[in-house]
Amino acid sequence: MATTGDVESDKSESKDTTDSPQAGKIDILLKATGDAPILKKRKWLVEGEKDIGFILNFVKHSLKMERNECLFIYINQAFAPAPDQKIKNLYSCFGSDGKLILHYSKTPAWG
């Protein structure tokens, strides 16, 4: 079960994210799309070794969703990465401006 203890809230929400990123951790920005509720905190520092399945559980936990409820995560508003895809891989291929933007939705949004 994902707990908030595994993810660090990025306190520098309004600051430039490029300064001093923690070793092995990646800035992710979680954006709601469709009818999904907005997270209070959208920017988080996540270990690159975590995978999309972990993020799915983390968002579900944060939104107080049941584990078996549907949630979809998209990159580039174009495709849904596999649950075992590592954040590190996605960041190195699709990250920009020092962060990885992930859209989440409760219904299929982009294919």
Added chain:
Amino acid sequence: MTEDKELLREIWFAKIPVCFHLASEEIVNFQKPDPYYLMCPRITYFPLVLDKVVKYFSRFVDSSKQQGIDIWIEYEGNPVKWHYPIGLSWDLICDEASLPWNLIIHFDNFPDDELVRCNSRALVQSMFMSTIKEADALKHRSQIISAMQKKEHNQLWHGLQEEKFEQFWAVNVKLMEHTNNEPFRCIPFRFYQLNQPYIQRLFKPLSENGTPNTLGDLVRQVFPSSIEDDNEKLTVLTHGIQPPFETPIHWMSEHLSYPDNFLHLCVFPRKSCSGTNQKSS
């Protein structure tokens, strides 16, 4: 690409002989079933070829599990990932000496902590199409796949599902074309090593001075410590073959990608570092 069509066919129609056994602890009949033999296409996924196998074994298991919603496959104590192409799993975890591939099929005790659930073809379809979209995001900034009609997306999926080469490639050729003679922006690839998560990075098909990048260039970028005294310490396996390191990576992407448009490359330590290139000779 047309001159290499024969190669695309060879890749498409390659099969692996598999011998399925039912997990002995799940047999409720007095009679033990014979194993089930099947030639499995390398390029497809286990959930797309298992219907007959599931039907055959289902009468030997508990009636509540007969529908096969908790199906999973085991090889030597480990679950086999259903969302990897069959050929990739074989290349990664087996060696040629062990044919046919002996796999154990389970109807129960799904390993939720190790494996993503797959209880419908629709799930395989969405995973497959998403991977194609990811590949096109790398190759063409998603321009080709998003300009396609739904009908063409379906043709890719049905081509794979029904193992129809012509049907699949009639659409896939668009994803493999160079737009305005431009090479792919980046090469969709994943490197796999035993018991480790796969590695995916950005890699351009041309070097800074415009020369074609090779498989060797890619290996050296992702595994910088793989060269010592000019000896490559790694070997790469895909579709059961070891492409020479001097193969241009763009050519590999066009011809040796799986139907999901990714190069799935297994990496192993070269058995001998004595300077002789024994494995690819």
